[in-house]
Amino acid sequence: MNCRTIVDSLMEYLDGSLSADQRKAFETHLKICAPCLRYLESYRRTVEIEEALRRCEEKEGSFPLELFQMILSARRSRS
Amino acid sequence: MGTDSQLEAEERAFLERLRRGDEEACRRLVREQGPRLYRTALRLLADEHEARDAVQDAFLQAFEALDRFEARARLSTWLYRILVNAALARLRRRRHREDSIDDLLPQFGEDGRLLEMPAPWTLQPEALAERSELRRIVRKAIESLPDKHREVLLLRDIEQLSTRETAEILGVTENAVKIRLHRARQALRTLLEPIFGEPKR
Numbered sequence: 234m235n236c237r238t239i240v241d242s243l244m245e246y247l248d249g250s251l252s253a254d255q256r257k258a259f260e261t262h263l264k265i266c267a268p269c270l271r272y273l274e275s276y277r278r279t280v281e282i283e284e285a286l287r288r289c290e291e292k293e294g295s296f297p298l299e300l301f302q303m304i305l306s307a308r309r310s311r312s
Numbered sequence: 313m314g315t316d317s318q319l320e321a322e323e324r325a326f327l328e329r330l331r332r333g334d335e336e337a338c339r340r341l342v343r344e345q346g347p348r349l350y351r352t353a354l355r356l357l358a359d360e361h362e363a364r365d366a367v368q369d370a371f372l373q374a375f376e377a378l379d380r381f382e383a384r385a386r387l388s389t390w391l392y393r394i395l396v397n398a399a400l401a402r403l404r405r406r407r408h409r410e411d412s413i414d415d416l417l418p419q420f421g422e423d424g425r426l427l428e429m430p431a432p433w434t435l436q437p438e439a440l441a442e443r444s445e446l447r448r449i450v451r452k453a454i455e456s457l458p459d460k461h462r463e464v465l466l467l468r469d470i471e472q473l474s475t476r477e478t479a480e481i482l483g484v485t486e487n488a489v490k491i492r493l494h495r496a497r498q499a500l501r502t503l504l505e506p507i508f509g510e511p512k513r
Contacts, residue, residue, distance in 0.1 A: 235424030244494040271430040272418065278433045278508065279501040283469045285437035286450050290355060296347035300364050304342050304371045305335075311372065312333055 234262045239269045243276055323387060331378050342371060345388055349395045355470050356399040358451050366402055370395040396471075396481055400463055409458045416499035431509030446507070453503040461496035468493050 239262050245251050246259050263270050329337035349370060353363035374381075374394050381390055419427045440446050454462060454470075467478040468489070475493075479486045 236426040237420045237424040240418055240420075240426070240498075241494075244490070244497070266426075268426040268429045271432060272426065275430050275433045275505065275509065276497060276501050278437065279497055279504060280469065281437040282440065282450055282504065282508065283465075283500075285440040286447055287355065287470050287472075289441050289447055290358070291351070296350045297364065300350065300367060301342055301346060303364075304346070304368050305339060307368060307372055308338060308375050309335075311376075 234258045236262075236266060236269050239263070239266070240272060243273060246273075247277060247280075327378070327381070327387065330375075338375070341387075341391075345391050346371075348388075349391065352392065352395055352471060353399050356396070356466050357402060358455075362402055362406075363399075366395065366399045370398045373398065393481060396467070403462070403466075404459055407455055409456070409462075411458055413458050413461055413495050413499050416502040417495060418498065418502075431505060431511075433505075433508045434510050435508045449507055450504065453500055456503065457496055457499055461492050461499065464489055464492040465496035465500065469497070 239259060242251060242255065242259065246256065251259060263273065326337060326340075330341060346367065350363060350367050353366040353370075354360070357363050357366060370391065374391055377394075381387070421427055440450065454465060457465065463482060464478060467473045467481065468475070473481070475486045475489050479489045482489070484492075
């Protein structure tokens with residue numbers, strides 16, 4: 234495996250869908266390749282940042298009462 | 313009668329009332345499904361006004377299409393799909409991007425080696441909770457991705473749909489979803505590196 238194949242199979246490595254042999258080859262490369270290790274860490278961090286964004290925004294929105302009323306009155310005026 | 317078929321019978325009766333335009337049934341539908349749809353719209357659009365408009369569009373579209381709804385799917389799933397499509401249409405209108413993602417992907421030498429050493433990322437994801445400007449930066453980075461990559465990233469990572477559900481909504485293969493998600497994450501990584509990585513010396 235070289236850096237290109239490592240980077241291409243990163244997502245499968247992280248979600249656990251590589252075969253045992255592929256996984257072993259992947260981890261062997263990581264032990265000797267600092268750029269790939271850094272790349273893996275920052276890729277994983279990117280996904281964690283997305284999760285953090287999702288969690289923060291989840292707290293921000295509750296269903297507005299006026300939206301409820303707007304939808305129902307728009308429906309009545311259309312029918 | 314088993315519980316499942318009882319539920320089905322209840323849903324069919326409810327659907328009939330909706331089709332007749334029964335006001336109380338319509339209220340119940342908006343009350344029960346509205347909050348979930350609104351949260352989804354907020355996650356996809358990250359804008360309160362647009363999220364409200366998308367939810368309203370989705371409900372009105374659904375009320376008009378009730379006759380065409382086939383009871384094979386659950387009503388909630390059907391509504392969810394309508395909302396996601398309404399939100400995606402808004403996203404495309406807001407910022408239509410077809411540019412190539414290649415410039416944001418890592419570069420390799422002829423021997424397949426990574427050409428650049430990535431910076432170590434020192435800023436923690438937890439910082440997003442305290443700093444709203446970081447959330448804006450991440451949102452802006454997601455928004456700047458080409459349409460087909462942004463949509464997959466939003467549905468898979470932000471909305472947390474499965475590969476299969478994402479493929480069905482977008483009308484592409486599961487393999488295309490996997491490839492696009494991986495590229496979208498790589499591109500986002502590149503865009504976030506100057507913020508979350510240590511400055512290069």
